[in-house]
Amino acid sequence: MFRSLLFIPGNNPSMLQNADVFLADAVIIDLEDAISIKEKDNARNLVHNYLTTSSVLPKQIVLRINSIDTVWYKKDLDLLKTNKINYLLIPKADSKTIIEVNEYLDTLFSNNNLDEIKLIALVETARGITEIDKFAENKRLCAILLGAEDLTNDLEIKRSETNQEIFYARSKVIFACATNKLISIDTPFTNINDIVGLEKDSAFSKSLGMKARACIHPNQLEIVNRIYSPSNEDINWALEVFKAHQANPNVGAFQLKGKMIDKPIIERAKKIIEKAKLFNLM
Amino acid sequence: MLNGVGREVPDNVKAFVKSDDFKKRKRTLIDKKNKQSKTVFFDDLKLLFDELNISSKMTLSFHHHLRNGDKVIELVSEEVQKRNLTDMHFAPSSIFPSYKLLGELIKEGNITDIHTNYLNGEVADLISKGFLKGKLIMNTHGGRARAIESGDLPIDVAFIACPTVDKLGNGHGAIGKSACGTLGYCISDLEYGKKVVLVTDNVIDELKEHQINSEYVDYVLVVDSIGESSGIVSGTTEVTKDPIGLKIAKDCANLLDYLGLIKNDFSMQTGAGKTSLAVVKFVEEIMKKNNIIGSFASGGITKAYVDMLEAGLFKNLYDVQCFDLDAVNSFSKNKNHIAMSASEYGNPFENSPICDKLDFVILGATEIDLDFNVNVTTDSMGNLIGGSGGHADIAYGADVTIIISPLIKSRIPIIKQKVTTVTTPGTDVDILITERGIAINPLRKDLLDKLKNSQFPIYSINDLLDLTHKITGVPKQIIPDEKIIGYVEYRDGTIIDCLRKINYESK
């Protein structure tokens, strides 16, 4: 479960050695866009040695590998042998990409004695959005991250401050995630100096149904964590519902302060409590 | 013998015992000057030197209000060099990188002894390498005032850069083309120096108000320029963007809030760095949110505090020296932006100095050890890179002293078994805040108790050291050089540590 995921360039020792200090729920170590073609080998070596020998690591580690049409992607996946990576972030995800990665992972896992891995699909192409309902059912998938920069490029449109142009894509991600019980992760807010804009846009994204947001600077984390956390109101409501349910566990539906409470609502309350506990909010 | 912080000091010096040991002693004051004659104006330094009969082995003092923009100390140094005076004792309240000529005079033996509160740049490097033939004494701001008023540091001639002087010889710091604001550090020099020279580049008919009273002023030297006032800017107006610094600052503000220290009528002081400024900003947010009005902020004052004063968040600012031009401007126009002398700021023998009224202070460190002793005088190799300034004064005075610092700077752990140089005794340091955890001085059971049920990441300082070593590896220990190049003098005049020539050998 996440609220915030922080991108860290895989070739930057200063950032890596402090990756565990930042307030991100998960850290995305990037081997793809943040790394120039000449430095792919350097970054991979650094990430490998960091993961295997650093005495301090982030709680949850996501690795963004290079896309499957590159020569680096299989070498990147060798880093799974460190057994320190919790999630793989698959760039340019669409049906074909997800199938191919899965097949390669099947062989990799059967040939080596490795822990299973969860995937996060980075949807950043028109095809990815169009095919989202198909690959969202994939059993390794646990979350979908929207990549609006590349997507708008693909659509040959400009990003705007209102983010109106990504409304459809955001909605597609949210619906596909809700349908398949995945975590929807919103695209990073790219202007790192605009804290007010970040807060406003994140609040809107949350209201649509996004559950988390990727960040490109540590200074964005505090706001993102706050926005995507359940509010105190939510937590108190959930605790009341849960208490009332526990008092009469066998009653399917009951009233609380004049409102009907039934199984889906109890489930939602449980989810809020679980989140609140995980993120130390209670 | 070992002194009160476990440091080996020579038997012939007064060894540090503990920070409140001064209470056992009475204030010593030499006579203030009782000048009968009128103030005499000069426009030629050469003639003034002749008049004063400045000769070898004399003690000349200076203040550092123009900081890196000061030209007065260079001007005087030039004349010392021309006359080839030797074995001079210089007592500038601080030394900055622009004081280039001072370095030459040290190498050539014109200057053999120095008293100062802070130094960095070329002069610091030369002294670290052992070029000063006599000794370097590092004072605190309050301690320097005490040393001068007690006669421990007798001054033959005080050269006081003064932005505006009137025809009677009164002076003001916040008027004129070289305005630098308050003139807190030179007040003891003024009152107790055997001869006092105001050096100015702006003479006016009459000052309505003055900071410097002509009754102490023997001479005025009029020059083309006493300095660049843009050079006084030492504080920063920008909050740090470094995420580690911001995290530390945020934790610091939250901790202050949790401890109930941000309450009506509270008082505070911080350093002028970017991380300190971030703390100030976060404290400001908390004050606004909870409708808190503080009593005062003190120190070298920066724009951030001026803004808070003008927004009514603090009732007063006590300012020993302006850190930026906004502060200079505020001091000229705001009645509740009040000048204080170094003595009123931090002299242990002063009757209730400002430092004693502080609720909390936020300070930096180049090193801190397992006993919470702090070093801001040298780096881990022993190179001089700063000095106490007000560090030890306000750490003693404040109820809660907080050190903020990243745990690791370029692989070098900030926590040591023993600091290279003790500037401030650990008994006066209460909390260390780093990006990977917070340590509370075990002497502060009250704070530990208050924080028992909090969510702050509190560790023992030993645990933080172990954690650091797991990340960096254990650094080798430097073998100190035998040669003592000077002393760190605690505010009460006792020796808290020796300064040794640098040695790049390690074991």
Place this chain on the structure above:
Amino acid sequence: MKGTAGSKESNDCLITIESSVERKIEINSIVGVFFYDQILKVVEDTLDEQELYNVKVIVEDKGALDYTIKSRLLTAIERMREDV
């Protein structure tokens, strides 16, 4: 045959390796007084692992941690081996 990897950014190091008649290691580190031996050990151990004896290695260190030094050296070695 020569390979270079890393940078002179803080917490990083720049490593150059080339073939030589004997093993030579030169370390210039801003934290050398404290960590010279540790840096030397990382370099020697890595060269031993890679069975490289006749090489000259130059380390320009800006406070890199051991794993960073090892990584940069390994990349430099790979690049040297590709440099034919």
